[in-house]
Amino acid sequence: MKVVAFIGSPRTEGTTDALVRQVLNGAEDKGADTAIFHIGLLNINGCHACMKCRKTGICVQDDDMKPLFDEIRNSDCIVLGTPIYFYYMTAQMKAFTDRLFSLIGDNYESRIAEKKTVFVVTQGADDPGLFKSQIDSMISAWGMVGLNVMETIHACAPSDIEQLEEDEELMEKAFTAGQNLID
Ligand SMILES: Cc1cc2nc3c(=O)[nH]c(=O)nc-3n(C[C@H](O)[C@H](O)[C@H](O)COP(=O)(O)O)c2cc1C
Numbered sequence: 001m002k003v004v005a006f007i008g009s010p011r012t013e014g015t016t017d018a019l020v021r022q023v024l025n026g027a028e029d030k031g032a033d034t035a036i037f038h039i040g041l042l043n044i045n046g047c048h049a050c051m052k053c054r055k056t057g058i059c060v061q062d063d064d065m066k067p068l069f070d071e072i073r074n075s076d077c078i079v080l081g082t083p084i085y086f087y088y089m090t091a092q093m094k095a096f097t098d099r100l101f102s103l104i105g106d107n108y109e110s111r112i113a114e115k116k117t118v119f120v121v122t123q124g125a126d127d128p129g130l131f132k133s134q135i136d137s138m139i140s141a142w143g144m145v146g147l148n149v150m151e152t153i154h155a156c157a158p159s160d161i162e163q164l165e166e167d168e169e170l171m172e173k174a175f176t177a178g179q180n181l182i183d
Pocket residue numbers: 009010011014015016017083084085086087088122123124125126158
């Protein structure tokens with residue numbers, strides 16, 4: 001089984017990264033092969049709305065998103081991680097998400113096999129309900145593509161990675177979510 005993670009935080013050693021890695025630890029514990037892509041380190045344009053993919057299913061842009069389509073297609077499961085920036089996903093994650101347009105058809109149906117997905121979201125605010133509608137909308141958008149979020153791992157106001165890792169309940173939840181992807 002192959003699990004591929006896409007992280008939208010520009011901080012490659014931040015709290016989102018740490019939680020995504022914990023999900024992958026759980027998947028590896030069950031024998032999965034894993035890979036991580038930090039979207040912020042890649043050159044990924046937004047969608048140009050050229051509509052060529054409507055017929056072909058293939059995005060014409062020649063940037064760092066190109067190999068990621070095969071990574072998605074060839075994976076069994078996906079992990080998506082983003083901090084909340086201004087009440088939504090980061091701009092990096094939004095560009096990645098918009099580019100998934102080629103993976104949906106004219107009736108907004110997925111063109112790929114459904115992937116069990118874990119969503120990791122971090123935020124500065126300590127109220128876990130504050131971005132509920134935004135989180136639900138991200139999950140719906142990815143679901144349209146066939147990235148079916150089974151579980152959301154949600155960290156609120158982690159001051160640093162040390163404090164995050166002291167939250168045994170959350171770390172255990174992330175590990176188990178990774179195991180559950182494979183079971
Ligand atoms: C540009 C920017 C915008 C942010 N907007 C929000 C926000 O709207 N709500 C919130 O609770 N936290 C916000 N934050 C805080 C991040 O979501 C939080 O620090 C997160 O844990 C960072 O994840 P990281 O450790 O992976 O970088 C923002 C941070 C930045 C840099």
